[in-house]
Amino acid sequence: MRIMAQVCMVMNLDKCIGCHTCTVTCKQTWTNRPGTEYVYFNNVETKPGLGYPARYEDQEQWKGGWELDRKGRLRLKGGSRLKRLATIFYNPDLPTIDDYHDPFTYDYASLINAPAGTKSPSVSARSALTGREMTPKWGTNWEDDLAGAPGRALGDPNIEAMAEKVKMDFESVFMFYLPRICEHCLNPSCVASCPSGAMYKREEDGIVLVDQDRCRGWRFCVSGCPYKKVYFNHRTGKAEKCTLCFPRIEAGLPTICSETCVGRLRYLGLVLYDADAVTAAAATADAQDLYEAQLQVFLDPNDPAVAAEAERQGIPHDWVAAARRSPAYALIVRHRVALPLHPEFRTMPMVWYVPPLSPVADVTAAAGYNEDNPDNIFAAIDTLRIPVEYLANLFTAGRVAPVRDALRRLAMVRTVMRAHQLGTHPDVDPADVGLSDDDAEDLFRLLAIARYEDRYVVPPAHAENAGRLLAQHSMSGCSLDEEGGPGMGGAGPEPEAVPGFHLQRQESADDSVAGRDQRGRLHLVVSERPSPGPLGPATLGGAG
Amino acid sequence: MNGITGFELFWWVILPYLALATFVIGHIWRYRYDQFGWTSRSTQLQEKRWLKWGSPIFHYGTFAAIGGHVIGILIPESWTHAIGIPEVAYRWFSAGAGTLAAVLVIVGVAILAGRRLFVTRVRATTSPVDWLALILLAIVIAMGIAETVGVNLLGSGYDYRQSVALWFRGLFVGNPDVAAIAHAPLLYQVHATAAWAVIAVWPFSRLVHAWSYPVWYLWRPFVVYRSRVAAPPNEPGTSGRRWRKIGARY
Numbered sequence: 160m161r162i163m164a165q166v167c168m169v170m171n172l173d174k175c176i177g178c179h180t181c182t183v184t185c186k187q188t189w190t191n192r193p194g195t196e197y198v199y200f201n202n203v204e205t206k207p208g209l210g211y212p213a214r215y216e217d218q219e220q221w222k223g224g225w226e227l228d229r230k231g232r233l234r235l236k237g238g239s240r241l242k243r244l245a246t247i248f249y250n251p252d253l254p255t256i257d258d259y260h261d262p263f264t265y266d267y268a269s270l271i272n273a274p275a276g277t278k279s280p281s282v283s284a285r286s287a288l289t290g291r292e293m294t295p296k297w298g299t300n301w302e303d304d305l306a307g308a309p310g311r312a313l314g315d316p317n318i319e320a321m322a323e324k325v326k327m328d329f330e331s332v333f334m335f336y337l338p339r340i341c342e343h344c345l346n347p348s349c350v351a352s353c354p355s356g357a358m359y360k361r362e363e364d365g366i367v368l369v370d371q372d373r374c375r376g377w378r379f380c381v382s383g384c385p386y387k388k389v390y391f392n393h394r395t396g397k398a399e400k401c402t403l404c405f406p407r408i409e410a411g412l413p414t415i416c417s418e419t420c421v422g423r424l425r426y427l428g429l430v431l432y433d434a435d436a437v438t439a440a441a442a443t444a445d446a447q448d449l450y451e452a453q454l455q456v457f458l459d460p461n462d463p464a465v466a467a468e469a470e471r472q473g474i475p476h477d478w479v480a481a482a483r484r485s486p487a488y489a490l491i492v493r494h495r496v497a498l499p500l501h502p503e504f505r506t507m508p509m510v511w512y513v514p515p516l517s518p519v520a521d522v523t524a525a526a527g528y529n530e531d532n533p534d535n536i537f538a539a540i541d542t543l544r545i546p547v548e549y550l551a552n553l554f555t556a557g558r559v560a561p562v563r564d565a566l567r568r569l570a571m572v573r574t575v576m577r578a579h580q581l582g583t584h585p586d587v588d589p590a591d592v593g594l595s596d597d598d599a600e601d602l603f604r605l606l607a608i609a610r611y612e613d614r615y616v617v618p619p620a621h622a623e624n625a626g627r628l629l630a631q632h633s634m635s636g637c638s639l640d641e642e643g644g645p646g647m648g649g650a651g652p653e654p655e656a657v658p659g660f661h662l663q664r665q666e667s668a669d670d671s672v673a674g675r676d677q678r679g680r681l682h683l684v685v686s687e688r689p690s691p692g693p694l695g696p697a698t699l700g701g702a703g
Numbered sequence: 704m705n706g707i708t709g710f711e712l713f714w715w716v717i718l719p720y721l722a723l724a725t726f727v728i729g730h731i732w733r734y735r736y737d738q739f740g741w742t743s744r745s746t747q748l749q750e751k752r753w754l755k756w757g758s759p760i761f762h763y764g765t766f767a768a769i770g771g772h773v774i775g776i777l778i779p780e781s782w783t784h785a786i787g788i789p790e791v792a793y794r795w796f797s798a799g800a801g802t803l804a805a806v807l808v809i810v811g812v813a814i815l816a817g818r819r820l821f822v823t824r825v826r827a828t829t830s831p832v833d834w835l836a837l838i839l840l841a842i843v844i845a846m847g848i849a850e851t852v853g854v855n856l857l858g859s860g861y862d863y864r865q866s867v868a869l870w871f872r873g874l875f876v877g878n879p880d881v882a883a884i885a886h887a888p889l890l891y892q893v894h895a896t897a898a899w900a901v902i903a904v905w906p907f908s909r910l911v912h913a914w915s916y917p918v919w920y921l922w923r924p925f926v927v928y929r930s931r932v933a934a935p936p937n938e939p940g941t942s943g944r945r946w947r948k949i950g951a952r953y
């Protein structure tokens with residue numbers, strides 16, 4: 160058993176109002192540079208909808224993620240290693256910029272320079288690729304709030320996979336928002352697809368990154384990722400991806416998208432898992448069992464044996480303690496209300512979602528059922544089926560039961576807590592859905608109250624050794640801060656000006672990166688030592 | 704080395720050595736100080752319908768052509784004679800395989816050049832030094848094809864192994880036969896000159912991608928883990944990562 164810690168995110172979809180604050184703050188932080196105009200480390204999609212890039216979920220088209228070969232072994236859906244080396248001159252599965260969108264800006268100068276007159280001046284879109292005038296035809300969030308449905312939304316691969324066709328008429332339509340970042344997978348196919356070995360998973364916290372100095376622009380990570388969360392910077396010729404805001408995570412702070420989320424629906428916490436069990440779990444024969452299989456990989460930090468072994472294997476004591484308080488672990492394992500996005504891609508994603516109850520409740524209410532009683536709702540589900548089946552296609556490879564159970568628990572918490580508040584006795588029993596009274600309270604605390612300290616339990620990084628070395632270099636800055644690099648943009652505010660950083664420095668003294676480094680900024684480049692991954696040594700052209 | 708002018712000596716001996724020195728030192732410099740700029744600089748994101756054909760055809764053709772050069776120029780005629788390959792057979796093989804390589808390269812280059820010139824999105828991403836490298840490469844290829852097809856296949860033939868090759872190999876053993884190249888047909892002279900120029904700009908252009916062919920991918924574990932250590936700071940005076948100014952202004 161090899162115990163590793165992973166920073167894991169959970170998003171409570173019921174609360175997402177589709178405001179895109181997360182997208183905007185993420186973009187301002189990481190991708191507001193030429194070459195990354197079309198790059199969204201975080202984006203929010205309206206579901207049902209095509210997503211970004213269009214139809215990215217259809218792996219028959221894009222060949223991202225893993226599949227099983229005839230003998231049931233894992234292999235990259237994009238083909239063998241040999242195939243990749245032979246097709247390196249042209250990647251057959253790469254989306255083009257039009258599948259994302261031709262990035263554009265406006266010719267604002269023409270507003271200012273317009274001659275005085277009666278006509279209001281107007282601006283036209285300019286392509287960031289060519290500098291020429293263009294007409295935007297598609298883009299991220301193009302179909303916001305089902306704009307363009309049914310024309311577009313019916314092209315959603317999750318709908319196409321459904322037995323019963325969804326109707327997009329006004330009465331029976333349902334929708335919700337799906338914010339997406341990189342999943343920082345346990346079995347990342349982007350890393351496995353990178354021929355240069357420039358992509359890696361960090362041993363300490365599981366964050367998946369691209370080494371900008373070692374990327375050679377072979378662009379196989381882009382097609383290898385089934386979530387299309389690696390992007391190609393068209394100016395630098397290198398791949399870039401969501402960093403899970405590692406400089407913030409290392410300082411014990413939540414990511415920018417979480418910090419600024421208006422719905423306060425994001426959770427960050429550690430999950431301990433057995434790295435040796437990942438490959439076998441990802442190779443589970445029936446795709447619908449992958450959700451359960453992934454749960455089996457996670458380890459219980461409250462189990463003294465696990466905690467002792469984790470510390471013996473070098474996971475710091477305060478990290479194990481933080482894992483015990485992890486909201487992610489609570490929502491995923493203890494309460495089983497969070498589900499993985501598309502487990503059938505077999506990458507073992509680590510951003511999980513509490514499925515939205517509202518679209519289900521809306522549809523049941525529209526059909527004349529009383530939405531206050533969870534049993535009522537789920538009696539209705541059996542006749543309506545559509546939203547739940549759709550959610551199952553997103554979160555459990557189509558198996559309805561886990562989605563149904565999670566939604567029932569959510570509905571139960573609502574009913575029980577409403578009764579508590581009103582001082583009445585609900586005529587339902589939480590045990591029916593596998594919840595104790597304490598569980599219901601705990602879920603209420605996590606999901607409804609959702610205080611900052613409960614949402615984010617991020618232990619600061621231990622960088623004793625790295626820090627010691629770093630302290631010798633007076634001139635160290637952020638390695639991503641160079642022009643064109645992901646962190647381009649100069650020195651930024653001194654950490655003292657950022658309340659969170661300040662707090663962390665006091666709390667964690669010399670243990671944290673912020674405590675060690677004079678400037679409170681981490682200089683991140685990592686060792687050359689690739690250790691054997693869960694897939695073991697490679698064999699020619701196939702999965703190891 | 705009789706009867707050669709100072710100019711010939713400069714052009715056919717000193718310039719090649721300068722180009723070689725630039726090639727070696729340039730690569731060391733670039734590898735040390737510009738890892739961030741070391742990339743294939745793919746344009747597939749911008750355009751893929753033409754690239755699908757152009758890039759593989761061009762690259763496979765180029766490898767064949769490079770292979771041909773190694774056989775034709777670096778392996779002396781006496782060696783092929785020694786293992787019993789008659790001159791006629793060699794000539795036919797060279798013309799046949801050479802023509803095949805030439806056709807691949809020319810088709811590939813035509814597609815890639817057309818794409819780079821006429822697809823605005825692609826044109827915008829070309830840095831000046833890449834333009835230089837691509838134009839030089841185009842000259843080398845055009846001349847090379849004129850030699851293979853025009854002279855050796857259709858024309859009267861020219862035994863470069865008795866002339867150009869002697870000079871070229873001589874460069875590496877310190878005894879180049881300047882007269883041989885100085886009296887070769889103009890086509891060969893332009894071809895050779897542009898080739899040296901390509902060698903000289905190679906380390907500064909996108910062509911460095913050729914050295915990064917990731918064969919070790921075949922043996923490496925699928926998932927790479929790394930743990931954090933401190934990075935050394937940039938060496939003084941190197942300004943760290945620099946980003947080539949390419950692309951349209953907006």
Ligand code: HEM
Pocket residue numbers: 247248249376377743744745746747754758762765815816819837840910912913914916
């Ligand atoms: C050894 C292995 C090589 C590999 C793996 C390789 C791979 C690549 C790749 C991936 C691209 C980018 C294609 C795209 O736009 O997506 C490219 C472009 C290019 N390569 Fe190579 N290459 C190799 C060798 C060479 C050599 C030896 C030459 C020439 C002497 C060469 C000349 C070029 C040129 C000129 C382009 C630009 C094509 C364009 O106009 O878009 N390559 N190569």
Ligand code: SF4
Pocket residue numbers: 340341342343344347348349350367383384385386387388389400506
């Ligand atoms: S979601 Fe992230 S970690 Fe997973 S394959 Fe895609 S880029 Fe890699």
Ligand code: SF4
Pocket residue numbers: 174175176177178179180181182203336338419420421422423424
């Ligand atoms: S900021 Fe929060 S509520 Fe707003 S779109 Fe993003 S995830 Fe949804």
